[in-house]
Amino acid sequence: MRKTDVVVIGAGAVGCAVARELTKYKVNVLVIDKNEDVGGDASKSNSAIIHTGYDAAPETLESQLVVAANPMYDALTRDLDVPFKRIGAILPAITDEQFAQLPAIKEKAFRNRVYDVEYLSGAQLLEMEPNLNPAVKGGLYIPRESIIDPFIYVQALAENAYDNGAEFMLGTKVVGITTENGKVRSVQTTDGDVETKYVINCAGLYCDDIAAMVGKAEYEVVARKGQFYILDKNTSCQVRHIVLPIPTKITKGKLMCPTIHGNMLVGPTAEDQPSKTDKSTNAEGLESIARDVRNLVPNVNLRETITQYSGLRPNRKPEGLHFDMYDDLEGYVNLSGVRSTGLTLSVSMGKYVVQQMLYRGADFELKQDFIRKRKGIVKFCEQTPEKQDELIREDPRYGNIVCRCETVTEAEIVQAIRRPLGARSVDAVKRRVGAGMGRCHGGFCGPKVIEILSRELGVASEAICKNDPGSNMVTGKNRS
Amino acid sequence: MYTVKCDVAVVGAGPAGLAAAVAARENGAASVLVIERDSAPGGILQQCIHPGFGLTRYGEELTGPEYYSRFTEKAAALGVEYLLDSMVLDVDADGGKVVCVNGKYGVTCVEAGSVVLAMGCRERTRENIVIPGTRPAGLYTAGSAQRLINRQNIMVGKKVVILGSGDIGMIMARRMTLEGAEVVMVVELMDYLAGLTRNRVQCLDDFGIPLRLGHTITRIEGDKRVTGVYVAPVDENKKPILEKEEYVPCDTVLFSVGLIPENELTRKASIAVDGRTNGPTVNQYMQTTKPAVFACGNVVHVNDLVDNVSAESEQAGKYAARYAAGKFPSVQGEAVCTAGANVRYVCPQKVALSDEADNVTLYFRVLAPQRDVTLRVRCGDTVLAQKKEFRVNPGEMNSIAVNTADVAGGEIVVEVV
Numbered sequence: 001m002r003k004t005d006v007v008v009i010g011a012g013a014v015g016c017a018v019a020r021e022l023t024k025y026k027v028n029v030l031v032i033d034k035n036e037d038v039g040g041d042a043s044k045s046n047s048a049i050i051h052t053g054y055d056a057a058p059e060t061l062e063s064q065l066v067v068a069a070n071p072m073y074d075a076l077t078r079d080l081d082v083p084f085k086r087i088g089a090i091l092p093a094i095t096d097e098q099f100a101q102l103p104a105i106k107e108k109a110f111r112n113r114v115y116d117v118e119y120l121s122g123a124q125l126l127e128m129e130p131n132l133n134p135a136v137k138g139g140l141y142i143p144r145e146s147i148i149d150p151f152i153y154v155q156a157l158a159e160n161a162y163d164n165g166a167e168f169m170l171g172t173k174v175v176g177i178t179t180e181n182g183k184v185r186s187v188q189t190t191d192g193d194v195e196t197k198y199v200i201n202c203a204g205l206y207c208d209d210i211a212a213m214v215g216k217a218e219y220e221v222v223a224r225k226g227q228f229y230i231l232d233k234n235t236s237c238q239v240r241h242i243v244l245p246i247p248t249k250i251t252k253g254k255l256m257c258p259t260i261h262g263n264m265l266v267g268p269t270a271e272d273q274p275s276k277t278d279k280s281t282n283a284e285g286l287e288s289i290a291r292d293v294r295n296l297v298p299n300v301n302l303r304e305t306i307t308q309y310s311g312l313r314p315n316r317k318p319e320g321l322h323f324d325m326y327d328d329l330e331g332y333v334n335l336s337g338v339r340s341t342g343l344t345l346s347v348s349m350g351k352y353v354v355q356q357m358l359y360r361g362a363d364f365e366l367k368q369d370f371i372r373k374r375k376g377i378v379k380f381c382e383q384t385p386e387k388q389d390e391l392i393r394e395d396p397r398y399g400n401i402v403c404r405c406e407t408v409t410e411a412e413i414v415q416a417i418r419r420p421l422g423a424r425s426v427d428a429v430k431r432r433v434g435a436g437m438g439r440c441h442g443g444f445c446g447p448k449v450i451e452i453l454s455r456e457l458g459v460a461s462e463a464i465c466k467n468d469p470g471s472n473m474v475t476g477k478n479r480s
Numbered sequence: 481m482y483t484v485k486c487d488v489a490v491v492g493a494g495p496a497g498l499a500a501a502v503a504a505r506e507n508g509a510a511s512v513l514v515i516e517r518d519s520a521p522g523g524i525l526q527q528c529i530h531p532g533f534g535l536t537r538y539g540e541e542l543t544g545p546e547y548y549s550r551f552t553e554k555a556a557a558l559g560v561e562y563l564l565d566s567m568v569l570d571v572d573a574d575g576g577k578v579v580c581v582n583g584k585y586g587v588t589c590v591e592a593g594s595v596v597l598a599m600g601c602r603e604r605t606r607e608n609i610v611i612p613g614t615r616p617a618g619l620y621t622a623g624s625a626q627r628l629i630n631r632q633n634i635m636v637g638k639k640v641v642i643l644g645s646g647d648i649g650m651i652m653a654r655r656m657t658l659e660g661a662e663v664v665m666v667v668e669l670m671d672y673l674a675g676l677t678r679n680r681v682q683c684l685d686d687f688g689i690p691l692r693l694g695h696t697i698t699r700i701e702g703d704k705r706v707t708g709v710y711v712a713p714v715d716e717n718k719k720p721i722l723e724k725e726e727y728v729p730c731d732t733v734l735f736s737v738g739l740i741p742e743n744e745l746t747r748k749a750s751i752a753v754d755g756r757t758n759g760p761t762v763n764q765y766m767q768t769t770k771p772a773v774f775a776c777g778n779v780v781h782v783n784d785l786v787d788n789v790s791a792e793s794e795q796a797g798k799y800a801a802r803y804a805a806g807k808f809p810s811v812q813g814e815a816v817c818t819a820g821a822n823v824r825y826v827c828p829q830k831v832a833l834s835d836e837a838d839n840v841t842l843y844f845r846v847l848a849p850q851r852d853v854t855l856r857v858r859c860g861d862t863v864l865a866q867k868k869e870f871r872v873n874p875g876e877m878n879s880i881a882v883n884t885a886d887v888a889g890g891e892i893v894v895e896v897v
């Protein structure tokens with residue numbers, strides 16, 4: 001039987017951050033995920049914002065972790081070579097009723113120790129954001145709300161954990177957890193059993209299913225669907241900040257912001273649904289985005305869209321972020337209620353989890369040789385012509401631009417496939433280097449990416465999938 | 481940085497770029513360099529292995545490769561040079577410089593007397609037209625599927641629904657059928673065909689493939705690979721009538737829902753782009769708003785016949801050569817072409833009035849199908865040209881010629897009455 005010290009279930013942002021934190025110690029870590037690629041489910045389809053926690057419920061674990069996490073991102077993204085920008089958020093009040101809510105929102109931010117929230121007048125907001133609804137009466141500016149590349153972020157955590165010795169079992173489902181005398185003993189997977197001392201449940205949407213395997217299903221998780229539009233980089237009406245609506249009693253509402261890639265992101269909806277797998281978009285949801293966001297940015301042009309997607313965020317019932325270890329179940333760590341703030345708090349959660357394990361007597365010994373830094377794939381399109389020239393001389397495949405919309409070269413795609421925990425599918429390539437993420441949406445580069453994947457992985461083109469097994473891109477050869 | 485000099489630099493070796501390059505050489509340009517991202521010239525025609533090209537120009541039905549071979553052979557005889565496997569990243573419209581990258585030479589700067597843009601167009605996607613549902617494998621634009629099948633020998637699916645009755649969609653309906661797939665139906669939002677009537681006859685009717693006019697796909701289903709789509713008729717506002725929605729099982733959906741001229745380089749070079757054609761604003765010399773930059777083919781406006789592309793591109797090549805040689809007509813003024821009754825756009829958008837009077841072909845598309853009409857060009861109250869047409873369709877481009885000697889300036893109106 002395979003043996004390890006800690007099994008982390010889930011290779012999303014939280015799972016990978018926990019795994020990375022553990023690799024700072026002399027312990028064997030194994031990350032297991034049902035998906036073929038690291039990156040999770042909710043972690044890869046959200047608004048990609050690193051929050052400040054200004055609007056969290058004060059004195060909760062969520063507030064504590066989000067507020068603590070935000071300042072960590074400057075150094076973390078530098079160390080891990082992750083695209084990150086502190087662009088700031090604005091919260092414009094359009095109606096008198098909304099205007100009246102501003103002091104309470106600012107006061108809540110204070111209680112969450114987010115002291116840098118400022119009041120701005122309507123004129124000041126319009127100067128910062130000319131495409132805002134001209135009826136804006138005033139609003140709040142939250143300077144440290146930031147945007148990140150959510151794909152690269154999780155890949156970077158995973159790759160850095162890997163560099164520090166963590167192992168990964170991807171495309172592998174946990175089907176059971178065996179306990180013995182009130183202690184975790186082993187984990188059963190679709191790819192064999194693993195003996196372990198600890199199990200950390202970072203399964204997000206499925207954390208209730210995992211908890212049920214050890215009889216700790218004290219809650220359930222309902223999928224909350226969020227649909228989004230991504231607009232073309234050249235769209236006529238853009239914003240420079242994260243433009244947030246003032247929340248109502250019913251919903252937090254729909255926002256508009258730039259993505260780290262330079263597109264505009266508009267959404268999300270919030271629809272609870274029984275299915276944990278249905279990630280379809282629907283006409284009603286997409287229409288509601290159009291309707292709502294026009295209150296904030298009247299001229300937003302949703303016709304200039306390059307894609308729409310939906311993500312499922314785990315909605316815990318009863319609500320709230322929970323960290324649990326149990327006296328009657330030694331070695332089991334349960335995280336639940338990780339929702340839309342999960343991307344932000346992943347880094348502080350990683351530290352929190354390990355600290356709590358240490359408090360409870362885990363005998364983890366610090367390593368002296370933890371590798372702090374990870375280098376990403378050099379993006380050809382962001383280099384100066386001199387540097388581009390140099391790259392092409394080192395590797396002529398930098399001179400072959402495969403994705404013309406996003407200017408992604410063959411060299412980048414090959415690296416995405418060849419590096420540790422590399423891409424095995426068309427979507428995995430897209431999430432690493434952006435090929436197919438542009439306005440033609442893979443129309444031109446799709447056939448070439450299939451060819452490169454097939455060549456690099458040494459498999460037939462009909463074996464190449466869009467993402468998980470069964471999503472084969474093509475069906476075979478032509479008639480002979 | 482590796483630097484090359486030439487009289488005329490052409491961006492793109494598709495049918496437009498090739499015709500422009502040949503014409504440039506024939507009109508006095510000593511050196512013509514065609515920059516192409518693919519490993520061979522021919523552009524999209526390389527994957528168009530069906531016949532139907534060249535009927536107007538040569539009076540015969542050629543395949544795509546046969547059609548462009550006529551130009552590559554001529555280009556070879558004339559000493560046109562290529563820079564293949566090279567992607568253009570930047571055009572300096574005022575300086576006549578084109579920056580491209582190439583695995584062999586690295587970042588390369590082409591310094592030219594004039595530049596011809598011939599980048600062609602891209603396909604509108606499922607995402608552009610916002611069709612809700614899941615995002616499984618098995619969704620292709622018609623052109624991507626055509627590339628996979630005709631150039632990579634790879635079949636994309638077995639049971640196919642095609643959205644959009646554009647020419648590529650209809651041609652792919654036939655192609656998929658010939659490769660053994662079942663094409664369940666072609667669905668078209670409008671109540672008329674988007675492409676050429678001859679393609680409906682030869683590609684759909686002859687193979688018994690149903691065409692559902694006035695219908696659309698309302699939802700896509702399937703978790704990993706597409707498993708089916710919902711198809712519904714639309715009302716007069718093009719909104720689907722959901723009560724009449726029907727489920728159509730399939731493993732592949734092809735989208736042939738329009739082409740968009742690829743003008744990212746053009747915009748980056750601060751060249752004016754017409755909102756109706758999505759291509760650069762040009763005059764009859766195919767000259768853009770930057771005097772040293774010319775444009776032709778689908779990058780200017782989407783054509784349905786390559787024969788028209790060739791004719792228009794020869795103009796671009798000829799005048800680019802004359803510009804590079806300092807022998808460009810001396811322009812005294814210009815007239816603006818505007819779309820009159822039932823006309824969506826006119827190309828060229830401007831007619832330059834110079835010391836050389838010539839015949840200018842105005843290309844245009846109608847807004848809606850119409851029968852027994854007169855195509856008319858007028859300048860004020862003066863009719864410059866008119867002709868009768870039995871029927872006009874948005875899917876089939878129309879053209880009419882005027883002589884610049886008759887144009888006084890101001891506005892030239894093209895109308896269908």
